Amino acid sequence: MIEETLPMPDIKYIKSLSTLHAEFESSSKIAISVDCVIFGFDENKLKILLIRSDAKKFVGKWSLLGDLVNPLEDLNTSAYRILKNRTGLNDLYLEQVQTFGSLNRHPAGRVITVAYCSLINIQNHKLKILDNELHWHDVKEVSNLAFDHQYIFELSYKWLQKKIQEHPLGFSLLPKKFSLRELQNLYEAILDTKMDRRNFRKKFFAMDFLIDTNEMETDVPHRPGKLYKFNYEKYKKKKKKWGGIDF
Amino acid sequence: MIEETLPMPDIKYIKSLSTLHAEFESSSKIAISVDCVIFGFDENKLKILLIRSDAKKFVGKWSLLGDLVNPLEDLNTSAYRILKNRTGLNDLYLEQVQTFGSLNRHPAGRVITVAYCSLINIQNHKLKILDNELHWHDVKEVSNLAFDHQYIFELSYKWLQKKIQEHPLGFSLLPKKFSLRELQNLYEAILDTKMDRRNFRKKFFAMDFLIDTNEMETDVPHRPGKLYKFNYEKYKKKKKKWGGIDF
DNA sequence: GCAAAAGTGTTGGAAATACACCCATGT
């Protein structure tokens, strides 16, 4: 139940003025931010966008892209704004992952952050602002991020691994037209595994969500493969079936 | 109030005083709350805990259990506090579901809320404080909740349906010792479906997470069934296998 | 012609489903 007015601080004990002051300060505000875990796919590797942190406590460390939520803007809008400022925004997939609210996760005070996960196609979205050394990092080499961003990143990556097996998000990371080899490379990179090529094809053809574009790869130093598009319309109509119990 | 003899401030757009006031008020703070979707299981029906809203805009409507986050308390701690205040807290399962931050979801101002889902055993947790008509409602009869709580409830329910198929949460809703019939009734209630009794048993025995307590049901007007416990230790050791691709 | 990847089917095992009868208890 939410009170219509903010509650008075509940002061039961005698405290020093400075403690009271600190509590008043902190009780009067919790800041809320959005952090974006932005995945891309290039050279058959899964990548993530990072910048250098400019927080004093974390100089030199890499950090997710985040910003405070503007009080007059919807939460999702905040996430889209951050993405837009950094990349441009066609063909992007964005979804909330989780909210992180440990007491001391931010050195500047109480900041609760909502993590969003975004998938973008690196080729179609050249970075426009390169402040703070913004660039793509191989996910396998991400370590020791600023704040609690390492933890957020790791949860987001696990989230992506699970999600991509249940929903067709992966296509956002590929060109509109792609070969089955590219699709399989994507899955193998994200899930960090190898799959049987024939079974992979069989699987996707059986789903019947791939549209044959009647085009072929060009400029490949081997037999060119067919190019496909993903049929979002057909997918949307499909209702998810009962999945069984499987711990 | 701006005095007529002073120069006009450099305002590019003319706004009413009340608009300016509202913008100042809202730009200065975003409140953050936690709302708990608390599920229980009784009489073979899935239930949810609700109270009467005391927000003026929603008089008479039912509402989830929520409260503002205390700036000196961890986010999860807020959720546990709300639960504790309302129920007592043994054997409870609590997990964050999603954060809701639409601009106008709360009439009192900008409030972003983090939804938590909790599963408790109704028999073991008699309600202690019955303010605001706190009691259990059949999930099938929940409608027209206050705020955006209907939406939060519906997402949480879907979350539960999915989660219970992939993780053994359901046991939190049952007594420590339960019969297979009770377990199946639980699954059928949550998933709103019927299952084959023999296959259900086979499934759970094959998982090998049930411990035979060598006790039987008593006071049942038919052949008594065996009572089982769930083996959390054994489950924890199990690593989740590769799940395949399945849109 | 050679390297490199595209394209293609079958088979065996595992898991899920569908299904029917006897048993133990309380009334």
Add this chain to the structure above:
DNA sequence: ACATGGGTGTATTTCCAACACTTTTGC
């Protein structure tokens, strides 16, 4: 005795995993 749900096994089907050779292109 009867009503109620407990307990069990098998046949069928479906899904998944494993596996090898031929084809097409660039060089």
